[in-house]
Amino acid sequence: MRVRGLFRNSVLMLGFVFLYAPIVSMIFFSFNNSRLVTVWDAVNSPTLKWYVVLFKNEAILGAAWLSIKIAALSASGAVVLGTLAGLSLARFGKFRGRALLSVMITAPLVMPEVITGLSMLLLFVALEQLTGWPEGRGILTIIFAHITFSMAYVTVVVQSRLASFDCSLEEVALDLGARPVTVFWRITLPIIFPAVLSGWLLAFTLSWDDVVISQFVSGPGSTTLPMIVYSKVRLGVSPDINALASVMLLIVALCVVLSTYYIKRIEQRRVAEALMVRSEEL
Amino acid sequence: MSSRQSNLKTEYVRIEGVSKQFGSFSAVDNVSLSIYKGEIFCLLGGSGCGKTTLLRILAGFETPSVGRILIDGQDMTDTPPFKRPVNMMFQSYALFPHMSVEKNIAFGLEQEGIARNEVQRRVAEMLDIVKLSEFTRRKPHQLSGGQRQRVALARSLVKKPKLLLLDEPLAALDRKLREHTQFELINLQEQLGVTFIVVTHDQEEAMTLGSRIGVMNKGRIVQVGTPTEIYEYPNSCFVADFIGSVNMFKGKLIEDEPGYVRIACPELDVNVFVSHGISSAPDVGLNVAIRPEKIDMTRTAPMQKENFTQGIVKEIAYMGDISMYLVQIPSGKMVRVTIPNIERQVDERISWEESVYLSWQSSSPVVLSQ
Structure with a gap:
């Protein structure tokens, strides 16, 4: 037993090391005083020097703010469209073209980002030639591109929540005299809200760390934070990149933790409801 | 009300x-x-x-x-x-x-x-x-x-x-x-x-x-x-059959008068005398339905000349207020009888493998054609 326990624990530790050693070393070196990224200056470390450098860098701060704006806007757009798509897939029965819609909406989940980015770029260019809109590439085109691919994730989250939604709640509201629109705002949305919120956070994270698609559809003056990181690394890794990446990581981790927390809460409530129903049946 | x-x-x-x-x-x-x-x-x-x-x-x-x-x-x-x-x-x-x-x-x-x-x-x-x-x-x-x-x-x-x-x-x-x-x-x-x-x-x-x-x-x-x-x-x-429980016997009309009918039930070994007329075509297969609580179970032969048969108690389900008996009649069919448990003494009640008489009022059977 003892040997087996030891084996199990060491395998677990190996797994953790494999997954998190790079990230931990990155965070570790972000407190390094040395100009050389890979050489630990034991005398003067740890230091917050690179974080200070980072927060004095206007270009990086501007890009970070831009990334936050793009992520928030595209997440909001993705949530609206994704919720509508999830709702129609879960609610409107077997309408004509349902299977097609379901496949097309979830396609971006498996589509290579390069292809999504390229096709987006081609679309925007063609559209500009035809209609004069959008004028060049910039923030707007990045937002549209991000909505397109992150909407798929929101749809999946919302749809799976609606699959376990008790339809009689909506029916009873109709029965009590509420019109379908009122039913959506007062019954359906409040109940699925945790799923919608975690969809939003997911979309936010996806947009926040996207570099491939953004690079295709961005224009002058619309450089997002991941794009800056990428271009800086190509010129050679400077220690302030470690600090920047650590901050980005913190933001992403925060989003993930929040959305996991909400999904978990939904689960707990569902389990509690199921238990309650079962205890009554007995 | x-x-x-x-x-x-x-x-x-x-x-x-x-x-x-x-x-x-x-x-x-x-x-x-x-x-x-x-x-x-x-x-x-x-x-x-x-x-x-x-x-x-x-x-x-x-x-x-x-x-x-x-x-x-x-x-x-x-x-x-x-x-x-x-x-x-x-x-x-x-x-x-x-x-x-x-x-x-x-x-x-x-x-x-x-x-x-x-x-x-x-x-x-x-x-x-x-x-x-x-x-x-x-x-x-x-x-x-x-x-x-x-x-x-x-x-x-x-x-x-x-x-x-x-x-x-x-x-x-x-x-x-x-x-x-x-x-x-x-x-x-x-x-x-x-x-x-x-x-x-x-x-x-x-x-x-x-x-x-x-x-x-x-x-x-x-x-x-x-x-x-x-x-x-x-x-x-x-x-x-759906409402309550019932004993159902297949039968055939042998006497059809406005005031009464007589039905031959091979499963019951006796003819059933029903004290009300029914509206049914002759020679059509009929069903006689008798509710378990409308059957009287006695150790001694009942006074009446008709509407009774004999059987042996095979199963007893005690439910507190009533007891349900399954009585096997000579044709082999099980008849369900429920008896209210009025007396408290258990030893007076009819027990397993006892031979009993089952009887019912002539107004109790319901004659059904379908």
Whole structure:
């Protein structure tokens, strides 16, 4: 037993090391005083020097703010469209073209980002030639591109929540005299809200760390934070990149933790409801 | 009881030739029914007999494939649920999980645009009626099953509907609570004068609640009548067998007079004398149905010359108030007999493998042709 326990624990530790050693070393070196990224200056470390450098860098701060704006806007757009798509897939029965819609909406989940980015770029260019809109590439085109691919994730989250939604709640509201629109705002949305919120956070994270698609559809003056990181690394890794990446990581981790927390809460409530129903049946 | 009878015969709901097809399956098959003002009408049937579909058609969640629904003389067939003067209580109660008890009940009134203080007054009044005034701020998951049932009832009654549809209202409650709630429901219905249509699969529930019962089978209404009519005068083998338990014997008419009939039952070894005339073509296979409680079981031969047979006790099920005996008669068929346990001494009761006489009144058998 003892040997087996030891084996199990060491395998677990190996797994953790494999997954998190790079990230931990990155965070570790972000407190390094040395100009050389890979050489630990034991005398003067740890230091917050690179974080200070980072927060004095206007270009990086501007890009970070831009990334936050793009992520928030595209997440909001993705949530609206994704919720509508999830709702129609879960609610409107077997309408004509349902299977097609379901496949097309979830396609971006498996589509290579390069292809999504390229096709987006081609679309925007063609559209500009035809209609004069959008004028060049910039923030707007990045937002549209991000909505397109992150909407798929929101749809999946919302749809799976609606699959376990008790339809009689909506029916009873109709029965009590509420019109379908009122039913959506007062019954359906409040109940699925945790799923919608975690969809939003997911979309936010996806947009926040996207570099491939953004690079295709961005224009002058619309450089997002991941794009800056990428271009800086190509010129050679400077220690302030470690600090920047650590901050980005913190933001992403925060989003993930929040959305996991909400999904978990939904689960707990569902389990509690199921238990309650079962205890009554007995 | 007075209001249950005085209001009879004023038609309130009329179901005209309603059918509902789901693909090739017909859930409801050409049902026509009249439901009277102020009554409790029970739709009784096994699962999948179409009773819930019929209720959902009345509420407006399903549109009938054929036929019309009239409520208070108005055609409601194509009226959406939120415009019908009808409320429904769901089997699952469907309480809004994100709203307090108070908000749940107020929801329907808010949809009518009633002033806030009037809403509060009516919610408080309703909470008082269902005895939940202490629980106004609780969320549904903080309530017991019985309390949730009462919230659902209050929510569907607060709009003062003329017609309330109840889908298995007591199915989720335990037995003790169910009995208690049955009488509460009846009192409430009399107090408010609302017409109830109750869907249930539980025949006891239908008998206690219903002023009339409609028995459904395979999408059709097979018999409509008062609980006594349904139990004592079933019109088919299905109803006789579905309501309560029954001993069924195949037979053939051998004497057919206006005042009495005699039926040969090979399974029973004796001819059955029935003291009322029946309307049936001769030589048609008949069924004689005798309820277990209408059979007398004795150790000594009964005084009567007819309508008795002999048998051996094979099984006894003691249920406290009554005991059920399975008695094997010479043809090999098992006859079910229930005897009330009047004496307390166990040793006086008829026991296993005892030879007994089974006898019945000539008015007890029901003769059924189908």
